[in-house]
Amino acid sequence: MTRSSATPPNGRAGDEPASKKKGAKPQTKLRDGVMKRGNTWSYVIRVKDPETGISKPKWVGGFVTEDEAKEARDEARVKARRGDYVDRNRVTVAEYLDDWIETHAMEIKPLTLKDYKMIIRLYVRPNIGNMRLQAVRPSTITKLYGHLRSKGGKDGKPLSTRSVNHVHAVLRKAFGDAVKVEELLTFNPVERAKRPKHTYTEPGSVWTPDQLRTFLSIARSHRLFAFFHLAAYTGARRGELVNLRWSNVNLDGKVITIAGSVGIIDGERIEGTTKSGRIRVVSLDDETVAVLKAHKARQEADEDTAGDEWQGDKEPHVFTTGLGRPIYPDTVTQLLRDLVKAYNAPAEGDGPLEPLPFARLHDLRHVHATTLLLAGVPVHVVAA
Known part of the structure; x- marks a missing residue:
C-alpha cells in the first residue's frame, strides 16, 4: 500500500471526472491516465472486477506532483495486469x-x-x-x-x-x-478522538525514601540485594539491570554502562537495545560501589562452591542464579512482592506497626528521581 485511494474528481466511483463543473477549481486535461485537479494529481486505471469480469475505471488521487502520480499509475497497471491490484477504498x-x-x-x-x-x-x-x-x-x-x-x-x-x-x-x-x-x-x-481521562496512581503506592530504606534492610540478606540497591540508586530499568555484565561495571571509576536490555517473548529471554536505543553511563556513589563489590565477592564464592556445575557465560552477568545463569526479569519482580509480603505478615507473631505498601519494581525509578529532585539536582539532569 503506497498511495491513497480516492473517488474520482466528480465524486462518483468508477466514472471519469467532469471536465467542467460550476464552482470547481480549474483542472488539466486527462493525459495518459493522469490529470491535475486543484493542487493535487490523480490517475485512473481500468481494473477487471473478479466477480463480473467487467473492466471498470478506478481513480486514485492526492499526489503532490505529476511524476508521483505517473509512478503510482505504472505500478498499479502492473498489479492490475497480474490480478494483484487492491482497491484501497475497500481495505479494512x-x-x-x-x-x-x-x-x-x-x-x-x-x-x-x-x-x-x-x-x-x-x-x-x-x-x-x-x-x-x-x-x-x-x-x-x-x-x-x-x-x-x-x-x-x-x-x-x-x-x-x-x-x-x-x-x-x-x-x-x-x-x-x-x-x-x-x-x-x-x-x-x-x-x-477523545481518550478517557488519565487516572493517577494513589499516593503512597510509590515509596518514600524512608520506606525504601526499610525495604533495602529487608532485602539485605538476599543474594540479589544488590539488584534492588542498584535499581534504587541509579534509576536503571529492570531489563537494563538484568542485562548488565561485569564488563559494563567500572568500580574504580564508579560508573556503570547501560548498553542493552532484556525482555521475555513467549517464555524466552531476549536481549536487545535499551528503550531509547542509546547507551548511557551512570555514576555510582561510594555506598553503591561497596554493595557491588560485596555482591561480586559473593558471586565468586558461589562459583567456587559450584565448581564444574557453574553455568556462567564467558562474559558473566552481574545478576545470576546460584549457578551463574542470567536471571529472568520476572524473578526480581516476584522477589520484591515476596519480600514485602513476608515483612507485612510474618509467619509468627504480629506484623510491623507500619506495613510497607506494595509497589512495582518500576517505581524504584520514581523514588530515585524524587530523591534527586529533593537533593536539589536540576530537573534536566534528573531527566537525563
Missing part, C-alpha cells in the same frame, strides 16, 4: 493493520511488537476490524475507547484507562503511517 482496518505490522516489524523491538499484535488482536480487530479504513472517523475511535473502558476487558470487565491509552498509542502510530507513509488517508482520525 484489519487488513491494513496486518500489512502495517508486517511492514514495520523490523523497526519495532520484539517485545513491543508482541504487545502491538496482542492489542490489535484483543481490542481492535473484534470491534472495528471489519470497517473500511477510509470510513473510520474520530467518533469511531472515541466510541471504541468508550466500549473498551466499560466492558472491553476479560469476561466483559472494564478495561483500565492505562490499557485504553496503550490501544490509543498503537492506533495513533498505525493510522499516522496510513497518512504519512502509505497515503491511504488524508488525516489521522485517532489524533482527533
